[in-house]
């Protein structure tokens with residue numbers, strides 16, 4: 001029988017009970033390319049039906065075909081019916097488990113930090129650098145794989161930052177220095193995450209490891225692939241990260257300084273460069289840029305002085321775009337602006353899915 005569902009790629013989700021895992025399940029419901037066949041999480045959840053194991057936190061219901069799926073252990077030999085794996089695993093365990101899965105010749109798309117900076121692993125933000133997927137054959141050669149690979153997506157705050165930076169570099173040349181201060185939502189810490197007595201009525205001026213991720217990952221993502229290697233950008237990023245009492249949506253206050261001061265744009269040229277920025281995923285018309293007939297733009301520019309706001313704007317383009325507002329000149333750097341992204345959609349599961357859609361269009365996934 002050859003109906004559309006049998007042609008879909010069978011996928012598994014690791015970390016399926018977590019904050020990111022739940023988003024994968026929500027975003028993959030009725031997906032035209034991928035169909036969930038298997039789920040796994042920790043030994044605490046193994047053997048339970050999904051609806052009994054998960055503490056479901058999303059406003060849509062658990063899809064009917066998922067509720068009764070029994071959670072497996074994170075072993076590649078239990079995922080033989082799958083060709084592709086989406087991982088929302090805790091980074092304490094992701095490194096070895098993801099390695100086992102891609103070495104078993106599965107296509108693995110990971111959210112964990114462990115392999116992001118590896119010299120043969122693409123670190124892809126789907127609205128920015130899907131050209132980095134071109135390193136896949138080098139990775140496969142290194143591990144002697146006929147198929148299967150590991151692709152990572154970035155830290156959630158990094159994802160929000162690099163989209164406008166890429167758009168500006170495309171129009172006005174290299175950015176030399178960036179200062180970014182984040183206000184990050186509590187869902188970014190997973191479940192149960194930050195205790196309510198710590199975060200309610202409060203701001204916590206520290207997120208372990210987050211500033212380093214923004215500073216290091218940005219240069220890999222904005223770099224190139226040359227002679228079968230990554231060539232990182234020389235951009236310098238200084239980051240300060242705060243956890244705030246917002247449920248979903250990371251906000252970032254960004255200042256940028258361009259290398260070539262002779263080409264500095266005026267504010268309206270800067271806005272149109274952001275607004276008109278196009279990425280490869282959009283040109284390839286992958287499903288996440290087309291669903292619900294949205295007129296997809298990687299960046300949505302706000303003119304109002306008090307936007308974007310997490311509660312009002314995190315779901316713009318179903319959480320798959322970056323919002324930018326408060327665009328103005330800066331006396332210390334050249335320009336400053338405010339960025340918002342949905343951290344568990346574009347900042348996590350949505351990025352993995354869009355990376356997989358692009359990899360499918362380019363023939364890396366089959």
Ligand SMILES: NC(=O)c1ccc[n+]([C@@H]2O[C@H](COP(=O)([O-])OP(=O)(O)OC[C@H]3O[C@@H](n4cnc5c(N)ncnc54)[C@H](OP(=O)(O)O)[C@@H]3O)[C@@H](O)[C@H]2O)c1
Pocket residue numbers: 014015016017018019020021040041042043044045046074088089090091093094111112113154155156187188189190191192343344347348
């Ligand atoms: N939250 C975000 O906004 C965000 C954004 C970008 C990237 N990330 C990254 O995505 C990953 C998942 O984050 P999250 O926020 O979803 O975390 P989370 O809510 O804490 O979920 C963690 C998942 O890992 C599973 N797990 C824990 N220990 C395990 C073990 N020993 N073996 C197998 N599975 C185990 C958990 O299963 P049980 O339920 O059975 O314990 C759960 O499914 C992390 O690497 C995180 O850094 C998160």
